[in-house]
Each structure stands twice: as structure tokens, then as C-alpha cells.
Amino acid sequence: MTQRVLQGTVVSDKMEKTVVVTVVRRKKHRLYHKVMSLTNRYKAHDEQNTCKLGDLVRIQECAPLSKEKRWRVIEIITRGDVADVAPQTIGQDIERSAQAAPKSEVQA
Secondary structure (H helix, E strand, C coil): CCCCEEEEEEEEEEECCEEEEEEEEEEECCCCCCEEEEEEEEEEECCCCCCCCCCEEEEEECCCCCCCCCEEEEEEEECCCCCCCCHHHCCHHHHHHHHHCCHHHHHC
């Protein structure tokens, strides 16, 4: 049996040695002939934990490794450019500058 090879984007790397890869494929509707995007998410085994969020990877079908893992990361094609910013730190600079300014300047 041949093993399928797919290409997708890493959308989660929170698990140990496992990444969630989203594969988008385009398919034409058989009645309306509109091109639709279909998205599938696969859990793939990443032995060295090298994949990060936003990476473009190639995955290959393999024997079951766990309950939901049936894919293995073959290679990382490109590294993703996803900012690692925690939601709590986004507005802290603005809050500090507003608190540090004297009240006469804020009211004016």
C-alpha cells in the first residue's frame, strides 16, 4: 500500500512530540461548479519537537502511533512568521504611559 504525502501548515504545537497540521485542498462542487476550500486537521508525530506554529510541513501517512496520530512529519519546508505575543502583554505599554502621565496632561 502506498503512503500518502500531504503538505500543510502547523496550527498547534502545544503537545509533546505532536503537532496539528491543517491541510487545505480545493474542490469544485459537482452541481454548482463553485470552487470550495476544504480543510482537514491531522495530528502528526514530530520526534525532535522542531516544528513551530506557522511552519509549512510535509507529512506522511504511517501506522497508528496513538489513538488519533496516524501521520509523521517528514520535513519542514518553510519556517512560519508567527509572532509569539501573549494577549496580556499587548496593551501594557499604553497603560503604563497613561498611568505615568500627570493628571493635568491627561485632562488637557
